[in-house]
Amino acid sequence: MTISIRQVEKSFGRYPALNGVSLEIADGELLALLGPSGSGKTTLLRTIAGLEFPDQGQVLFDDDDMTYASAAARRVGFVFQQYALFRHMTVARNIAFGLDVRKGRDKPPKAEIAARVDELLKLVELDGLGGRYPTQLSGGQRQRVALARALAVGPRVLLLDEPFGALDATVRKSLRKELRRIHDATGVTTIFVTHDQEEALELADRVAILNLGAIEQVGTPAQVHDQPSGAFVCGFVGAANRFEGKVQGGRFQDGEIELPADGLADGPAVAFVRPHEFLLGAAGQGDLQITAQHVVAQGPVVQLDGVTPQGRRIEAAVARQSAGELKAGVQLGLTAQRSYVYPA
């Protein structure tokens, strides 16, 4: 099922959560809504779910206008950040809930419901735990029950609100893989909200970056990382050193570093260089001079923290093999192999 979001606006009192957001979501895709706190991503997700209604704009499922349809009528599966499992029901009853509340002819016979519950318990690898209560499960297990419960009704779209936020790092990583596996197995259009860019870039087919209630960029993980459309995306996705200065005659200047800025009009600008796109050279050469302060080897990469003559902090990263004799106090010249410059 495709989803169309057209110029959706939503305010809470005087606080504008969404400022004219438009987005097209393809059938069967796994889309991440990524952004900092307060960017509107959860509000957008809840608007798609029918847990919030927009002030303006439209939400369409395929070609049906669902903007003001109730959540119950939309047949969406929603997974909450804090799971929201029904605490006084067993795992099996939790998962069966969506089917239990169906009325009349829509409600499947008991045996069928039980079979579906078993099928889903197997899918989320919680076989045999149907009789337990939520309080008897670990965080990761609860999240899987929440996922199974959302899938039980055969939803047209699966919506997850920071599904792994409340879990520790190891469980988070393994559940990420689970989600991908389940998505590939069921083929359901899936949208998840996260502020963890590693998660978004690793999992999603496409990523939509939100900031202050508007979409900054939508693209594949590679696109938003390598071809950021603006200063916010560039600074938010992946690590970057940020420089503020101005463009003059096609070149960016901030007093210490000079970078190419083809095609940009003269005026104030902001530039970014990613740590791993600095080339280390001898002092006196290159675009920027620094004194190394802190050198840490992290696996295959050596992280270098340095400071410029004017006291600005710079981060650089280089492959271990090319690191050579790096230690604190060494003077270096950095060359930017690649940079991003945007008008301020």
Added chain:
Amino acid sequence: MSGRARHPTEDAWWVKALILGVVLVFLGLVLVLPVAAVFVEALRKGLPAALEAMADPDALAAIRLTLLTALIAVPFNAAFGVCAAWAVAKHEFRFKSFLITLIDLPFSVSPVVAGLIYVLVFGAQGWFGDWLIEHDIKVIFAVPGIVLATIFVTFPFVARELIPLMQEQGVDEEEAAVSLGASGLRTFFSVTAPNIRWGLLYGVLLCNARAMGEFGAVSVVSGHIRGLTNTMPLHVEILYNEYNFVGAFAVAALLCFLAIVTLALKTVLEMVQPHTRPARH
């Protein structure tokens, strides 16, 4: 004692003993002694005399009236309490804090004033006085008045117990139920109600205890007609004023006994559900 390793935030033994001692003395003088005195005085002329006083027809009528009043007031306030808590905790609307303050009103109003309100509204010279006389309906100095006054003073108990409980539980589970296709009513009965059952029971117990023991408001609207419009607390007053101390204390002992049963039930509840929200009064 000083050589023993002590937890960093633990007080010295004599501090603990002193504080505990003060608390015990205070509790003993203010609570235990009076309650014990009631039972002692009730049994002063022996158990048969006490039982006789309780079996007196007027006493029995008072007991029946107390139970009837509680039987009406408690379910009514429980229903209201659930509705109010549901509205406040699960929804956003403009006059929420005003509603909550209004619910707390019976706590801040003196019970005598509460009773007076009903006399002024439903009494012979009251707002509805003429209409009531015309239709031969007696509210004041009759059972309906007593029930109304009791409802007023026990109004907040269930609501005050449920509002913070439901606010703490939030709306997540209800949203989950709705997103899975449940209707509003189904959501309430399948999700909300089971989550509040212990809080509700606790609130009902408190409401009941107060409903049975209310004196001030009921005294004003009652008319004190022996055998007809006296509740147990009122009957205790009458017996005492007639110098029938054994009788008075016997009925009072019965009231105390009911209070103790209420407290025991509350303790059992807290043991069964250890994470029940502690009372905030």
